[in-house]
Amino acid sequence: MKRVLSIQSHVVFGCAGNGAAVFPMRRLGVEVWPVNTVQFSNHTQYKAGWQGMRMPDGHISALMTGLADIGVLGQCDGILSGYLGSAEQGEEILAAVAHLKALNPNAIYFCDPVMGDPDKGCVVAPGVADFFKARALPCADMLAPNLLELEQLIGREIRNVPQALAACQQLREQGVKILMVKHLCRAGFAADRFEMLLVCEAGAFHIARPLYPFARHPIGVGDLLSATLLANLLAGFDPVTAFERTNASVDAVLAQTWLAGAGELQLVAAQQALAEPEIRIRASRL
Numbered sequence: 001m002k003r004v005l006s007i008q009s010h011v012v013f014g015c016a017g018n019g020a021a022v023f024p025m026r027r028l029g030v031e032v033w034p035v036n037t038v039q040f041s042n043h044t045q046y047k048a049g050w051q052g053m054r055m056p057d058g059h060i061s062a063l064m065t066g067l068a069d070i071g072v073l074g075q076c077d078g079i080l081s082g083y084l085g086s087a088e089q090g091e092e093i094l095a096a097v098a099h100l101k102a103l104n105p106n107a108i109y110f111c112d113p114v115m116g117d118p119d120k121g122c123v124v125a126p127g128v129a130d131f132f133k134a135r136a137l138p139c140a141d142m143l144a145p146n147l148l149e150l151e152q153l154i155g156r157e158i159r160n161v162p163q164a165l166a167a168c169q170q171l172r173e174q175g176v177k178i179l180m181v182k183h184l185c186r187a188g189f190a191a192d193r194f195e196m197l198l199v200c201e202a203g204a205f206h207i208a209r210p211l212y213p214f215a216r217h218p219i220g221v222g223d224l225l226s227a228t229l230l231a232n233l234l235a236g237f238d239p240v241t242a243f244e245r246t247n248a249s250v251d252a253v254l255a256q257t258w259l260a261g262a263g264e265l266q267l268v269a270a271q272q273a274l275a276e277p278e279i280r281i282r283a284s285r286l
Contacts, residue, residue, distance in 0.1 A: 002234040003031045003075055005100075007060060007093055008082025008112070008223065010036040015265040016043040017083055020220035021227035023267050024249070027274050028231035033076070035063055038085045043219040054085030060092040064099060074103030080230055082223055083114040087127035094139055111140035112226040113149045142178040143171060144226040147185045158187050161197070161206070165286060168199035177201070178239055182225050198243040198283065205240055205283040209251040212258040218265050225250055228274070240283055248277035
């Protein structure tokens, strides 16, 4: 049994942050210990707004101290971090990563550097983007940026796949072992496909899935992608197979969501495909 600390946002209704990550990882056989950086009633794209709060400074550190005090922190196999309510929360996460790795040197840090997307731009609190670039990046074993986040991390615009690959190699040279670029968007090969890249020791790989014509694309897909990839890796699949399984699982969730005419990811309805994905599309080596 693998165990993961998942430190990111949470919504009471719908699927975003831990709301999109915890159930899929558990369905894939991972014991998940969720820690919320913010807790909102719903995601922030609802026109009626949302209610809730950012967790106070010191909250994450206090929870880590509690886990250490009862002797279980070292049993964790990795930390997955996502949306941060502040750069200070990021520092608490890095302290948790250092503490965990001192207890379990084989533990991994999977950083999902949530900053925004190419359509909305960078939408995080002041200091968070700089934190990811200057502080989190040197500590991350795995990284899962989207196109905008990849551009933020390397400090330049990316217009095509070769430029995206060069950016990934640049980050690999800084110590990141596995990178998954979630949704190449305007830098991809085709505008009517959802395209991703995987760059790891085995090489660089590309995969795509249908881009469903939602009136408003469901929130939480990026959180789901990161969580599913991590769970598959912890299950023992090699990075390329884990990448293919992740693509197939998330495609099944999006197809189910589209067919249901739903605005929120249909994780429960598609749970069998999460656990046992039918891989119709294979990753191609670049």
